[in-house]
Amino acid sequence: MKTFRMITVLSALVLAPLTHAAETKDSAASAMAAAQSAWDEAAKLGYWWLTTERVMKESKKQFEAGQYDEAKALADEAVLLSKATLAQAKRESETWQARMPR
């Protein structure tokens, strides 16, 4: 009984960082997928920012290096940037004609 409890405690101690790593890897991956789809949505309208592309590249680089927290943070930033891009696309499609000389 005692041994069993000890094994449980030990294995929890050993596995915890592993499951944490798996979790952060997953959440980084899904943040990156969200970043990609936000990018695609704006790009479909012909709007894309160099800044966002750079942040996404850096996120991939961090992911490949196993730096999942950094990768996720960057991917989240890219989502925000792409949302701003999308807002720009929408605003511009409604207002650009006012800029024409007449």
Add this chain to the structure above:
Amino acid sequence: MTITTRQLLGGVVGLVAAATSFAGPEEDRKAFQSFYFDRFPQVTDHADFKNGVYSILPEARVQWEQIEEFPPYELAIEEGQALFEKPFANGKSLADCFPNGGIGIRQNYPYFDTARGEVVTLELAINECRTTNGEKPYPWKKGPLASVSSYMAYTSRDAMIDVKIPDDPRALAAYEDGKMHYFTKRGQLNFACSDCHMYGSGQNLRSETLSMSYGHTTGFPVYRAKWQEMGTLHRRLAGCHESVRAKAFKAQGPEYRNLEYFLAYMSSGLEINGPSARK
């Protein structure tokens, strides 16, 4: 039935209103050009807008004219001519693909190809001529393509830009797409071409004076001191996009071809003076 003067006048007013409420490319062009005429009254000879920013900067113009006496693009013209005349492996050459053997035709580009339903620029036509004859295409932004384009522009100097929008809804759509692109803000810095090259034209941005878009296509390709080499118009467009932190579009992709179509149409009536030199 007799028509009173009043009815007649009413009809005329109605017609005029109808004509002005439909702003087609021709009306756009007039408004576009008048904008610059009003903004730069010192440019009394409107044909001078072909000289780009130098038409409004008398001091820089003196330097520029000195540079143009021993032009840095001369080698590009020579190389371009050699490439232009060099037969392909199949015995044909670039001259075979163009009207008038490719000489003195730059002013007619870009044009809307009604058979294909898209805008064809001079650079696109050059590369397509190569690929249909079994040769590899040149890279789009510089090097041999810029040289051939330089030579072809050189043989067209003084010819007036004569870009047409044929009666085809797809041509109008391509023009409208280019126009929309010109006036929409892009990039993280949120700038439209018009912010800098219309409403900011003549003002300084860092060390440069912003040029007018009336005359934007006359001088290309250009030898740019900053590049230390030649570049095509699409190279420049990409640079302007990146300067506002927008990702550039592909050179000779539909976006830049449509944008060029709009820009060239706006500059109709100005003379070709490419290739030229820039800071």
